[in-house]
Amino acid sequence: MPKSNVLIVDDEPQMVKTLRVSLSVAGHNVLTAGTAAEVFPILRREEIDTVILDLGLPDRDGKEVIADVRQFSDVPIIVLSARHMEGEKISALDAGASDYINKPFSMGELLARLRVALRLRHANGRGTAYRGHGLSIDFMARRVVARDREVYLTPKEFDLVRILAEHAGQVVTRNALLAALWGTGDRDSQGLRVLVGQVRQKIEAVPGSPALILTEPGVGYRLRAESDEPAGIVG
């Protein structure tokens, strides 16, 4: 695999430096921008594979930057947010961010998210199956096998699993799931919670403490990446 180009957008010099060093030894080409204004020329000039974007930029709201980038590029954007406000993350994701990570984060966790983003970008949505953690999903045959046993899902349950699997390793917001499954951004996510519960009953080894479909409190759900390393110490 050729070296991927990662653009880091952050105004904290120390953070930029650490990210640059870590991502470099992890085999990435690192470009940096300190302000939102610097982002666009770089994106137009370079082949960027992933953007790591701090939401707290000095010159512009990160959500606007994401929306503007989405006008001309579908490059994966991983959002760094020091704000523990779910609203911020949801807005960023709804504006088109691919994933988010809370500050403070561990470098291992960030590298894992970066790998997921890059893999999904290279797969480019053409994935036809998911295989990992004792779960395998065949998108075409609509077949699901959990721990060597075929499980039967209702059409809606399968659609939920498929959407999560297509973004395996990344968060999918409740709004996105509601829109995809029910065709509305219905405010009432009760139905969605029930549906997730049903799927967990069928595929999780211990439905009460899910290891496959993980809840991102207040934001949405995330299916574990097909191959992930231990996420590190900070969550």
Place this chain on the structure above:
Amino acid sequence: MPRMISLPPTLPYRQSRPLPPKPAIALAGPYLALAVAIGAATAVSAALHGLIPEQSLSMVYLPAVLVCSVLYGRSLGIAGALLSFLTFNVLFIDPRFRFSFEPVSDTLTLAVFLAVALLTGTLAGRVRDQARETAARASTMTVLFNASRALGTSSSREALADILAAEVAHVAHGEVHVFLRSGEAIGWAASATVRGSMVPGADIAALAERAWTQIGGTQPVAGATPSIDRFAIHPLGTIRRPTGLLLCERSESRTSVAEEQTISILCELGTIALERADLMEEMTRTQVLAETDRLRTALLSSISHDFRTPLSGILATVTALIDQGERFSRETAAELLADIRDQAERANRYVANLLDMIKLEAGAIKVKLEPTDVTDIISAAARRCRRRGNPRDWLRAAPTESCLVEADPVLLEQVLHNVLDNALQYSVPAAGGDGGVAISLHASLHIAEIVIADSGPGIPAPDLERVFDKFYRVSGPQGGAQGTGLGLSISRGLIEAMGGTVQARSPVRGDRGTAIHICLKRLHES
């Protein structure tokens, strides 16, 4: 809430001071005038006697009757009419020098005299009453106007109570005591007599408390002025709750209905003013609360940004070393460790600043003033900024002459370090000769001024004072500013505690740079 005040129909004629007793001449005036008028009429009649028919001479007395009626009213007019008739009858009607009564002609003459006296007296009296009433009304208006203006000049409850007591005392010509509510109880606020303010005895306070328990807590009955002993009680009531009591001495000989009404209006004016004072106090409290709230928000956002940023950096770097340690070169690893140290220092600095600020606000910082060499302290503070690199590389100029000031050396070093640290953050490198930070010292006879000038982008004039606000940071895409927004605020607090002043000026040279001017009291070697 505007309140209509209706003026009393009749108003106290008396001015604010009791009138002196009228001299005897003034009391006798009307009768003297009567005698003069009739005497004059008699003299004219005597002169005309024989020239015109006697009956026509009665016409000469008519002006005398008229004058008496116009000047002194109906009763004196009637007296004038009777006296004129008598004089005229005795002196000029046959038989002369003897009273005689000719039924037809004398009845006519007397009737005309009396009619003129009655008619003129009544009319003149009415006009005079009107004039007097107008004057009285004007004087009450003046009293109320002055009171209202006086009440409008102050917004402190105590001052308002003083004004109210004085104004009512002038109208009532007696002792006036004002008691104001504090909590559920009532407390003395002001007392006055016509001669000035006074302090009431314990009996007055007891009386007020008794009256308060009667009306206190409940809505005051509008217009009710229950009297106890020699005082009339006026509740200073508002719609929301009674604000206090006004005790006004009754003086049975003087207090008229009109004065009572004036006093009631004064009480209402006072109540409105007191209510306004309460509202303003409440408003001030609300503003203080809002300010506290703003600071709390600023503190929270500062903690979530300024404290977590270095911590995030530390965690990211440490986990990078843990996860990928063996893949870093020796130099890179050492550099990352140095970064961790810097970030930890930054977090520590933040906590130290925050604690300083809290201590300063709680008054827990003890200032120990002693003769201190500024130059010495400046170089110590510059040494502490070494982590920014060797001071030789960023300190463009520094004073060398020693200069004594009155200061706390430890706190002064802290201030200079804060200001230097801040200046360095916004400065460009000193390489070009114009960059870095310059410290200069200007000593006059009594004041030593330390000026720390940076080579940053400067601060717009409207924001110059705000740099000393807590958590204030120069806005805009500066980037890289790692301050807490507390350093300068703390510095000002400390310098002021040492009796000095701090100011910011910008630009310093061209359109760039900010200079912090610190003035301290200069001392001389004895």
